[in-house]
Amino acid sequence: MAKIILKDVVKIYPGNKEEVVKSINLEIRDKEFLVLVGPSGCGKSTTLRMIAGLEDITSGELYFDEELMNDIPGRERNIAMVFQNYALYPHMSVYQNMAYSLKLKKMPKDEIKERVEHTAKLLGLTDYLERKPKQLSGGQRQRVALGRAIVRDARVFLMDEPLSNLDAKLRVQMRAEINKLHQEIQKTIVYVTHDQVEAMTMADRIVIMDNGIIQQIGTPKEVFDAPNNLFVAGFIGTPAINFLKGKVLKDGTFVTPDGVELVLNEKQVKLVAKHKAFGKQLVLGIRPDSIDISTTGALNVKIDIAELLGTEYNLLFNLGSTPFVARIKAENIIASGDNLNIAIDMDKVYLFDEETTIRLT
Numbered sequence: 342m343a344k345i346i347l348k349d350v351v352k353i354y355p356g357n358k359e360e361v362v363k364s365i366n367l368e369i370r371d372k373e374f375l376v377l378v379g380p381s382g383c384g385k386s387t388t389l390r391m392i393a394g395l396e397d398i399t400s401g402e403l404y405f406d407e408e409l410m411n412d413i414p415g416r417e418r419n420i421a422m423v424f425q426n427y428a429l430y431p432h433m434s435v436y437q438n439m440a441y442s443l444k445l446k447k448m449p450k451d452e453i454k455e456r457v458e459h460t461a462k463l464l465g466l467t468d469y470l471e472r473k474p475k476q477l478s479g480g481q482r483q484r485v486a487l488g489r490a491i492v493r494d495a496r497v498f499l500m501d502e503p504l505s506n507l508d509a510k511l512r513v514q515m516r517a518e519i520n521k522l523h524q525e526i527q528k529t530i531v532y533v534t535h536d537q538v539e540a541m542t543m544a545d546r547i548v549i550m551d552n553g554i555i556q557q558i559g560t561p562k563e564v565f566d567a568p569n570n571l572f573v574a575g576f577i578g579t580p581a582i583n584f585l586k587g588k589v590l591k592d593g594t595f596v597t598p599d600g601v602e603l604v605l606n607e608k609q610v611k612l613v614a615k616h617k618a619f620g621k622q623l624v625l626g627i628r629p630d631s632i633d634i635s636t637t638g639a640l641n642v643k644i645d646i647a648e649l650l651g652t653e654y655n656l657l658f659n660l661g662s663t664p665f666v667a668r669i670k671a672e673n674i675i676a677s678g679d680n681l682n683i684a685i686d687m688d689k690v691y692l693f694d695e696e697t698t699i700r701l702t
């Protein structure tokens with residue numbers, strides 16, 4: 342078993358006053374692939390480093406299974422960590438790089454050989470074992486760095502933006518490889534990234550952080566379909582969700598200060614009633630793929646930019662004075678400057694309280 346529990350974990354760096362991690366509660370399940378995601382500076386690496394024992398925990402408790410880890414030194418936690426800057430030893434071969442930590446542990450030579458060869462096979466590195474790092478591609482080097490962590494057979498793997506040095510194509514490829522690897526090794530992985538696409542495609546569950554606080558924990562589908570608040574809705578999804586500010590009138594019409602009007606569906610009107618939010622400042626969340634071209638649509642917009650992405654367009658326009666993006670199938674030819682009627686699928690629209698930022702449910 343390798344369950345990790347954080348209870349009210351706080352981090353204040355020495356000499357600072359600010360809590361960069363603010364009372365985090367999190368239970369990471371055995372064999373889970375958990376991804377910590379959030380903008381730069383939100384406390385992801387700090388959280389990971391506390392789990393690793395590379396940073397002290399200011400207050401709160403960290404458990405591995407039932408065992409309190411706060412005062413157990415990092416080297417005794419049996420974890421393997423992969424960093425963004427994975428610095429392989431340049432003078433050593435791939436084999437030696439992967440064998441190094443085992444040699445330090447004085448493992449017998451044949452066992453080292455067996456483990457390194459097994460790991461190399463898992464990672465498709467068998468043919469490269471005699472090469473030096475500089476004779477490898479970026480992706481191959483990254484795999485060696487992963488291999489170095491995996492050979493140790495640690496109980497938990499911690500990865501801090503391990504793919505951010507790679508170009509876009511390699512990142513996509515390595516993403517899939519790490520997923521496959523996780524299925525094969527069946528270990529708990531905590532993975533940090535600021536890239537929400539990486540989080541969505543790799544995670545069993547995602548933890549979305551902002552400003553040292555967990556904003557939501559859930560499967561990729563849960564955080565996409567049911568975002569807790571404006572931050573999560575805005576962070577997950579590409580292109581990003583559109584936000585439209587306004588108020589709901591008694592008759593169920595949503596109106597913006599610049600005169601855009603949308604008719605809410607019955608369910609949404611009930612929600613507004615439940616929250617006594619008629620006349621209150623609300624925000625509609627409208628995903629780009631909830632907008633379509635319509636022959637009857639009441640909303641006429643001028644397309645500022647039409648970006649063709651193969652089978653789909655990203656259409657950029659203003660709805661009233663609010664910048665919007667719509668993702669539309671490329672069935673018709675659309676050009677920048679065109680005037681179009683659009684329709685919004687109101688059943689897919691979210692309602693948020695502007696003041697609290699919370700989604701109405």
Ligand SMILES: Nc1ncnc2c1ncn2[C@@H]1O[C@H](COP(=O)(O)OP(=O)(O)OP(=O)(O)O)[C@@H](O)[C@H]1O
Binds near residue numbers: 379382
């Ligand atoms: N050693 C340190 N001493 C003081 N403050 C620090 C230290 N390390 C990080 N911080 C601060 O703690 C906050 C969280 O940093 P952290 O590295 O955890 O962010 P992050 O989410 O990993 O960001 P990024 O995506 O940029 O890596 C930041 O405001 C950062 O400036």
Ligand SMILES: [Mg+2]
Binds near residue numbers: 385386387
């Ligand atoms: Mg970081």
